[in-house]
Amino acid sequence: MITIPVVRTTTPDGDLLSPSQPIPADVIAIICDGEFYNVYHSGDTVPQE
């Protein structure tokens, strides 16, 4: 699992969070918690909701 910090952009509709760098292509799940994008690869355990 890797973490990618969010960047905050102000839009006419309010703030919009985005990853600070592109998310790799070979992932199995992505979870943004408001501060980081937690990016899971094959073999990682993805938290259950």
Next chain:
Amino acid sequence: MLRGSSYTGGGGGGIGLPASGVLKQSAVPASVTGTVSETTLATIAIPAGADGPNGLTRVTTKWTIPSNANTKTPRIRLGGVSGTVVATVSHTTNTTAFLQVDIENRGATNSQFSQPRGNRGTDTVMTVFAPVASAVDMSVAQSVVISGQLGSAGDTMTLESYTVELLNP
């Protein structure tokens, strides 16, 4: 046909435009929780000039959400994170959401008509939402941004899959 990142352009339409096909597709779940800010869950690049003056970009999204009184709002933007919202609907008492939009150029690459459709915010009845006009210059590289926004930070909403198709006549 366009195939994901292998896109190199082509001769579709007979006038030098790329052929129609799938620009990108993913069923990797992307979730947001812990924030009430709108959050990007997927960004799909559209190469410069890939969408001709009468081209159509179709974005299809499928979501799972908790059924409660809090709002859960999927959005589709054209033109990056600050781009035009071409499709959105707020959901409450649903466990699933479907949101699709046809973004059609109106004889020019900088004028679009978008017609979103999907299930209503409180049930699974499919409906057509108000059309949206935009003026995004598709002759340069652009992107589609798919985002989710929670009304309560304690909820989670998940973009389960998306497909972006490019149709040039």
